[in-house]
Amino acid sequence: MSVLATCLGYPRIGFERELKKALESFWSKKTSAADLQQCAAGLRRRHWSLMKQAGIDHIPVGDFSLYDQVLDTAVMVGAIPARYRAIKDPLVRYFAMARGLQESGEGMDVPALEMTKWFDTNYHYIVPELASKQTFALNASKLLGEIDEAETTGGGLRPVLLGPVTFLLLSKMEQGKTKGLTPLAFLDQLIPMYEQLLALLAEKGIQWVQIDEPCLTLELDDQAKAAYRTALTRLAACPGRPRLLLASYFGALEDNLPLAAGSGFDALHVDLVRAPDQLDAVLGALPATMHVSLGLVDGRNIWRTDLDAAHATIRKAVEMIGPDRVMVAPSCSLLHVPVDLAGEQKLGSTMKSWLAFAAQKLNEVRVLADAAGSLTPSGQPFLDSRAARANRLASPMVRNSHVGERMRGITEALFRRTSPFPARAERQRARFRLPLFPTTTIGSFPQTGAVRSARATWRAGTLPVPDYDKFLKEETRACIAKQEAIGLDVLVHGEFERNDMVEYFGEQLDGFAFTENGWVQSYGSRCVKPPVIFGDVSRPCAMTVEWSTYAQTLTKRPVKGMLTGPVTILQWSFVRDDQPRQDTCLQIALALREEVVDLEQAGIKMIQVDEPAIREGLPLRRREWKDYLRWAVDAFKLATSGVRDDTQVHTHMCYSEFGDILEAIAEMDADVISIETSRSRMELLGDFVRYQYPNEIGPGVYDIHSPRVPTKEEMADLLISAGKVLPATRLWVNPDCGLKTRGWPEVQAALRNMVEAARVARRQFGEERVG
Numbered sequence: 001m002s003v004l005a006t007c008l009g010y011p012r013i014g015f016e017r018e019l020k021k022a023l024e025s026f027w028s029k030k031t032s033a034a035d036l037q038q039c040a041a042g043l044r045r046r047h048w049s050l051m052k053q054a055g056i057d058h059i060p061v062g063d064f065s066l067y068d069q070v071l072d073t074a075v076m077v078g079a080i081p082a083r084y085r086a087i088k089d090p091l092v093r094y095f096a097m098a099r100g101l102q103e104s105g106e107g108m109d110v111p112a113l114e115m116t117k118w119f120d121t122n123y124h125y126i127v128p129e130l131a132s133k134q135t136f137a138l139n140a141s142k143l144l145g146e147i148d149e150a151e152t153t154g155g156g157l158r159p160v161l162l163g164p165v166t167f168l169l170l171s172k173m174e175q176g177k178t179k180g181l182t183p184l185a186f187l188d189q190l191i192p193m194y195e196q197l198l199a200l201l202a203e204k205g206i207q208w209v210q211i212d213e214p215c216l217t218l219e220l221d222d223q224a225k226a227a228y229r230t231a232l233t234r235l236a237a238c239p240g241r242p243r244l245l246l247a248s249y250f251g252a253l254e255d256n257l258p259l260a261a262g263s264g265f266d267a268l269h270v271d272l273v274r275a276p277d278q279l280d281a282v283l284g285a286l287p288a289t290m291h292v293s294l295g296l297v298d299g300r301n302i303w304r305t306d307l308d309a310a311h312a313t314i315r316k317a318v319e320m321i322g323p324d325r326v327m328v329a330p331s332c333s334l335l336h337v338p339v340d341l342a343g344e345q346k347l348g349s350t351m352k353s354w355l356a357f358a359a360q361k362l363n364e365v366r367v368l369a370d371a372a373g374s375l376t377p378s379g380q381p382f383l384d385s386r387a388a389r390a391n392r393l394a395s396p397m398v399r400n401s402h403v404g405e406r407m408r409g410i411t412e413a414l415f416r417r418t419s420p421f422p423a424r425a426e427r428q429r430a431r432f433r434l435p436l437f438p439t440t441t442i443g444s445f446p447q448t449g450a451v452r453s454a455r456a457t458w459r460a461g462t463l464p465v466p467d468y469d470k471f472l473k474e475e476t477r478a479c480i481a482k483q484e485a486i487g488l489d490v491l492v493h494g495e496f497e498r499n500d501m502v503e504y505f506g507e508q509l510d511g512f513a514f515t516e517n518g519w520v521q522s523y524g525s526r527c528v529k530p531p532v533i534f535g536d537v538s539r540p541c542a543m544t545v546e547w548s549t550y551a552q553t554l555t556k557r558p559v560k561g562m563l564t565g566p567v568t569i570l571q572w573s574f575v576r577d578d579q580p581r582q583d584t585c586l587q588i589a590l591a592l593r594e595e596v597v598d599l600e601q602a603g604i605k606m607i608q609v610d611e612p613a614i615r616e617g618l619p620l621r622r623r624e625w626k627d628y629l630r631w632a633v634d635a636f637k638l639a640t641s642g643v644r645d646d647t648q649v650h651t652h653m654c655y656s657e658f659g660d661i662l663e664a665i666a667e668m669d670a671d672v673i674s675i676e677t678s679r680s681r682m683e684l685l686g687d688f689v690r691y692q693y694p695n696e697i698g699p700g701v702y703d704i705h706s707p708r709v710p711t712k713e714e715m716a717d718l719l720i721s722a723g724k725v726l727p728a729t730r731l732w733v734n735p736d737c738g739l740k741t742r743g744w745p746e747v748q749a750a751l752r753n754m755v756e757a758a759r760v761a762r763r764q765f766g767e768e769r770v771g
Contacts (some may be wrong), residue, residue: 003314003326005369006293007056008210008247008269009063009160009333010047011358013521015340019043023066023525027099027707033091040066041149048153054362057369058158058208061150062143063333067098067524070170071113071126073162077193078137081129081174083110098126098524100706112706114172115523117616119214119250121300121336122572124523128171134186138193140200147204158245159201163213164190164235165227170215184227191234198241210245210269211235214332216260217251217271218620228259236264245269249295249332251620252278261285269293272313273300273331279313283320292317295331296368297361302337302518302532302574304356305364307385311377318372328369334358336520338529343517350395351513351534353388393578400510400536406590407583414593415637417669419645421695424671427646431605432558436765437719437733437758440490440698442652442674443562443608444498444738445479446747451496472497473550480554486748487755490606491559493551495740501564501610502572506531508543509591512573523705526741531573533584539591542598549602560650561599561607566592566635571613582631592639600643608650609640611668612737615653615661629664636668648672654700654737659687666693674698676736677718689725697726700736701757702750707742709749715757720764728765733758 013019022039025031044064051059065072074080075094087093087101087108095101100112114127143159150157164187171183201209216228235244243266252275253260260268261282270282272295279294286292294317296310317326340359344352356364363381371377392398417424454471457463463471479494498504506512513532522528548561566589575584592609599607614636619628640649651668654676665673677699688697699722701715722731733754739747 003318003323003328003369003372004057005055005366006058006158006327006329007051007060007334007362007365008212008249008295008299008329009060009335010051011335011337011339011520012043012064013339013519013527014043014046015343015517017519017527019066020525020527027095027525036066036091040064044146044149045152048150050359051362052153052156054359055366055369056362057156058210058327059150059153059156060160060210060333061146061157063160063335064146067095068124068126069162070118070128070167071098072142073167074126074128074171076139076142076197077167077190078139079128079130079134079171081113081131100703100708102708109708111708111710112703115705120616120618120620121250122520122522122528122613122616123336125170128167128183129174130171130183130186131174132181134189136186136189136193138196140197143197144200144204147201147206157206158208158210159206160210160212161194161197163211163231163246164194165224165231166213166215168227169218169224182223184223187227187231191231194231194235195238198235198238202240202242206242208245208267209242210247211265212247212249213260214247214249216246216248216253216256217275219622220256225256225259228256232259232263232265243267245291245293247293249274249299251275253282254278254621257281257285261287261290265290267291267293267327269295269327269329271295271331273298276313279316283317286321286325291325291327292321293327293329295329297328297330297356297364299330299332299334299361300336301577302355302357303577304354304385304388305361305368306389307364307367307371307382308377310364310368311371311382314368314372315375323372326372328365328372330361330365334361337361338515338518338520340517344515346516347513350391350397351532353384354392354534355532357518395535398535398576398578400538403511403536403538403587403590406538407586410586410590410638415634415641417641417643417645421669421671424645424648425696428648428671431646432648434489435758435762436728437723437731437761438489439733439755439758440488440560441483441492441735441751442700442738443492443495443560443610444501444740445482445492445494445496446742446744447496447740448744451475455499472547476547476551477554480551480559482744482748483751484555484557486751488751489557491551491555491557492562493547493559495562495738497547500528501738502569503529503531505543505564505569506533506573508541509537509539509588511535511537511587518574528572533570533573533575535576537584537587537591539594543595545595545598545602545604548599548604552603558605561596561604563592563595563599563607563609563639565609565611565614565651566639567617567632568611568613571617582635585631585635586638589635589638593642596640597642600647605646606648606650607640607643608652609636609670610652611636612652612654614665618661625661629661633664633667636670640670650674652737659690662687662691662693666691666695670695672696672698672732674700674732674734674736676700686725693726696730696732698732698734700734702735702754704735704737704739704742707746709746710753712753712756712760715754716760716764719757719761723761723765728761733761 168183245267247269458468651670
């Protein structure tokens, strides 16, 4: 046998975002469920065929999802909360769990399940919710049906399952009704679902099954380690089962290596991009019967693989355990990278030669597997890899001496506001004279079809710049008028000129490149097109001042200047790998500092610098947290500390667990922080209460990732709950994220309810003004 070429998962959205378009068409009732399923089936067939043509020996099946793989697993094992069970149509119920459902004609109004970040990525998963008397029931129809579909590929199928322990560790208990219980308490009831499924897969003739357990790269307590020993041992002991690959990724196994190596499984996948130093320990711990899958092609970034370095790693494994026990793979699922570099027609040939998207990464895997038997690799792919690497390292596009000088000029004074928060807060209250529970939004307003069409025609050169500017000013004027009519206290300009909260800034900063079709999935139908940071970052000119100051001329109410923070720009880009990430982040912060100062000088009184990704960037191992948080907090402070005391700095964070890093969040010293709390019904506020968070806070009361319109009463209830545990004088009222993806009718209805809820809260707490 030779070294096998394998893949852990493939992007779902399609080369032209076909899945996104099909989902949104179905949700808007323009097409049927059959149309949606037909599109999904066509995408799956295309992806399996592409992998087969690329020479992939183990082709993943079951990794495709209409929304999210964790939600798929919850449905597969019957972990469906009671409030959704009255919905009889399985597809409608599935999307209700993901997005909520509000159909007044049928009396149906259920909120969505909670959503949060998938480890340290910008992908969001739906959090399973378990009840105190949780039971499970296997429904394997989706996976078995896709296996039947994939049989036309000619074999080599490897079903992908989210493992039982990771599923439970990512789950939560039903709020308020399960005191003392943790999801791991249900492991014994859950494992039989997997045992039954393995038996069904064996009957199908499946040879290999991939069981993803990324939580093995985390620091685990004794209960979690015991759960792994139980689950892995039982699955390994299933009679007549297929061969099992235990997949870890996003980090090193470290102290969990004995659990993985001693699992009794037939193969172990390890991420050698994120954790290359673990190879020796892994090879030394493998039982003689266990294969190893080497994750050598980066599944999280778009740079071309250094084939020589990867080949050297494969040779080490081959020489230690033999070629028959070695597989080559991407480091993780290719879900996190764009589909195919062939779709890029405008990238320069030099830049394009440095990159590899999912389709190209499959080819890299095959090349590495084929070269595993050679002591000295040769052939055109290796020659091209060497040439691209040398060209990139020597390119004058990468370094900017002026940026280097500015980095060397950073001093401690640049990280501090003039006065501490209590003094700033007093001056800001006197300046703004806002009511108790002031209302605002996070930044963006609906990007309608008209907005997207105007942008597309402007980019294509068929809409003249003056006409486009006139259109954007009309949209901004209308947005300001709507906010005033709704009764919001602090307004935003709506961001109609922006395509994406990161791409917009990257397009105006040096050191960034942009793709035409480099889309990746963030959640459901939401796709983002991350910029590529390839060189030193600087700001040639002001980026947002014109639009913020224009909006401020339209109203006497304060309009926030809106910026994306340095850590979020870093996290949501494909970042250069030839210097430390913190250096790139500080370069971005210096550029944003110039913008913040320019906004203030132009008369903008409130400036919001969003950092939704700061928790996402936290390393998976605690010992690495301190260093990351130091430079992440420093980057935010460097960007925001150049303004006067009476200029109010806001920030926004969403869909993350903040409890462990609240000290760092406080050190950021934003005057106001807005956070996502609506799906968890203010559960997150407990962390802020326990920490005694000192600054002002806006807990989101409106879930913008769901199409349902929350009632005045439910939002008022959330605010009153918040006001009972935090000082009402420090509470703001806002949605939990930007409103870009929603429609105007639902947004206006929800915001009217939100404003009314704030009035209810003001009456409840007996004050009208804080100034």
